[in-house]
Amino acid sequence: MEDTGTTLPYELSPREVKEKLDAGEAVTLLDVREPFEHTLTRIDGCELVPMNTVPARLQHIEGLAEGGLLVVYCHHGVRSLNVVSWLRAQGVSNCVSMAGGIEGWSLEVDRKVPRY
Secondary structure (H helix, E strand, O other), X not given: OOOOOOOOOOEEOHHHHHHHHHOOOOEEEEXXXXXXXXXXXXXXXXXXXXXXXXXXXXXXXXXXXXXXXXXXXXXXXXXXXXXXXXXXXXXXXXXXXXXXXXXXHHHHOOOOOOOO
């Protein structure tokens, strides 16, 4: 992906992500948790690509990032931050991790999203 000259932070808070979504910005939510976790709870509109499949799905993920900001999340924000670091090393610069993961989303944005 081409560098636009702007440097994104590695993480955004759940509230910042929600603000971007509410503003109608082009944002794709990428859930890198395991399928069983995704079954327990998820953020509406997200796409599931478990962390261990990210390298094999790099081309697909690059396409998602071309459509707008790619916000990667997991349970608490550790796996997603690792994925964002790896994606940026592969040239996918338009991605950020959601700090606190879906746990943070549930606590800060939408309490209807179950915690586990």
